[in-house]
Amino acid sequence: AQSVSQHNHHVILSEAASLELGCNYSYGGTVNLFWYVQYPGQHLQLLLKYFSGDPLVKGIKGFEAEFIKSKFSFNLRKPSVQWSDTAEYFCAVNARGSQGNLIFGKGTKLSVKP
């Protein structure tokens, strides 16, 4: 069965620190990959997605993620976080050719101290 692992449950950083959130998936076939963010009190929003092509994907608000096929990973990065990045981040995969439902990781809460 497909699954997604997010290694960190809660990450606490100071403003301007660099961020890397890990995401690994288990599925042998071709996948589409997503990172969603949920700000406090708001709904999930898409940060970035990977379907094909350049494995380094740039998203909104300065976020990027790199797809490393050999490691089944899709880690999220940001060089310098801001207090407004405090949120919960979810990695998700969707098997290419599937009906479209997403498999989510458990999420990582990011707290940025001003």
Added chain:
Amino acid sequence: NAGVMQNPRHLVRRRGQEARLRCSPMKGHSHVYWYRQLPEEGLKFMVYLQKENIIDESGMPKERFSAEFPKEGPSILRIQQVVRGDSAAYFCASSRGGASGTSYNEQFFGPGTRLTVL
């Protein structure tokens, strides 16, 4: 352009009652997905519907849960005879199309309905 709408945002039910959760997709979207988020867990897929059709219900519990997406009106997730374990946040997402690997697969999420069973 309104996003995905869900109502109610909060729903409290006593054990044994029925819960009805509604989802109106974004304009132009004909594909709806329901997910459930239990405390400290990620979102788990429940069911995928197009207008008047259930496409994939592999994540739906076999008993007490049902979903529909009629030709007119919102999609409804119905939970009969609720139990405490049904307490969760239920999210709906919609997409323009369902084909995987294209931009039509992008899912837009609603704010969720938080169900509490007393």
